[in-house]
Amino acid sequence: MKILVTGGLGFIGSHAVVALQQKGYDVVVIDDLSNASITVVEGIKRITGQAPIFEQLDLRDKEAVFQVFxxxxxxxxxIHFAASKVVGESMNEPLAYYENNFFSLINVLSAMKMKGLDKIIFSSSCTVYGQGEAMPITEEESIxxxxxxxxxxxxxxxxIIVDLAKAYPLQAVLLRYFNPIGAHESGCIGESPVGIPSNLIPYITQTxxxxxxxxxxxxDDYDTADGTCVRDYIHVVDLADAHVRALEYLLKKENTKQIEVFNVGNGQGYSVLELVQSFERVSGIKINYKIVKRRLGDVDKAWASTAKIERILGxxxxxxxxDMLASAWNWELKKKNYNL
Incomplete structure (x- = not known):
């Protein structure tokens, strides 16, 4: 059985490709390499013994997307991961974010409709909840x-997916996940952003x-115990497994709704300073840090209720x-080159 993974050489996408191949699926990866390296293909091959089929293209190019389908x-x-994903950058470049994220999704859905393909896992985010009114955040939280x-x-x-499902028999799972961190235990793939990291963990390990x-x-003046933002951190391997389970939920026709929504998280909140302390614990290295001004778009705290995904998807x-910080540190130590 062949599965398409868009953004499949990115941080989360590459781990999902590994999980799929280890389950026996053939995988086609689309990636434009704007925030990923072709060397990830070799990392996937070292883990699974097989390289995915790779198609380099920009999903904004509708004709190219249709050709791949x-x-x-x-x-x-x-499984649709491909998207620009940095909150702060999106505040400075809103049009670029709207163009890339919307056109990419629309072109993929259009190609699916053209080919009669009806099953998609959408990489959504806890950002849809904004500042949650109560913790933990459930799927019933208002948008x-x-x-x-x-x-x-x-x-x-x-x-867009919900609207398309009203006109076309689309089957979709929307995974609203929280903060993925860590790396594959092999140290063959992990988070390797191009340029200065925007996410916390690669910045910690590079420091x-x-x-x-x-x-x-x-x-350090947020409404939290130590004043730093609190987030729910999920190991990327656990997150990849959630995508495979969601896909199989559709493929095995276990779903009773066209569209289903699940939170994916660890179910517990940790502050930035607690993450730093965890890293220092597993690495034995003291991190030099400075408190700087807040970023636009950051909420005080957010962590997930995972009751629904545990109950329905198991x-x-x-x-x-x-575990997450130790695997991220192992990945950093095994990398030979930095894309600075």
Whole structure:
């Protein structure tokens, strides 16, 4: 059975490709390499013994997207990761985010409709909830006005899928996940952003190896125990497994609704300073950090209720925060080159 993974050489996408191949699926990867490296293909091959089929293209190119769907006409489902995803960057470049995230999704859905393909897992985000009214956040939490263009692309992306399902027999799972961190235990793939990291963990690990002089912590005056933002962190391998389970939920026709929504998280909140302390614990290295001004678009705290996904999909997170930080550190130590 062949599955398309868009953004499949990115951080989460590459781990999902590994999980799919280990389950026996053939995988077609589309990636434009704008925030990923072709070397990830070799990392996937080292883990699974097989390289995925790779198609380099920009999903905004509708003709190219349709050509790939024609070329691989036997695909059974799509996992759609491909998107620009940095909150702060989206505040500065809103049009770029709307163009990339909307056109990419629309072109993929159009190609699916053209080929009669009806199963998609959509990479959504907890950003659709804004600042949650109660913790933990359940799937019944109201959708707030987005605090960033990135968050808005996830909200509207969900709405596009819901609207299409009213006109076409689309089967979709929308996975609203929280903060993925960590790396594959092999150290063959992990988070390797192009340029200066926007996510916390690669910034911590690059600070630890001396690539960065210090870690910037954005604000210490939030309404949390230590003043730093609190987030729910999920190991990327656990998250990849959730995508495979969601896909199989559709492929095995276990779903009773056309559209289903699940939170994916660890079910517990940790502050930025607690993440730093966890890293120091597993690595034995003291992190040099500075408190700087808040970033636009950040909420005080957010962590997930995972009761629904545990009940319906039978999925549970398996990794602790220390596991996550230890795997990220292992990945950093095994990397040979930095894309600075």
């Amino acid at each position: 024609d070329k691989h006409g036997d695909m059974e489902g799509v 707030k006005t987005a605090l960033s263009p990135y968050g808005n692309t996830k909200q509207v992306g969900e709405e 630890a190896v001396g690539v960065r002089p210090y870690l910037s912590i954005y604000g 999925w549970k997170p398996t990794k602790t925060v220390d």
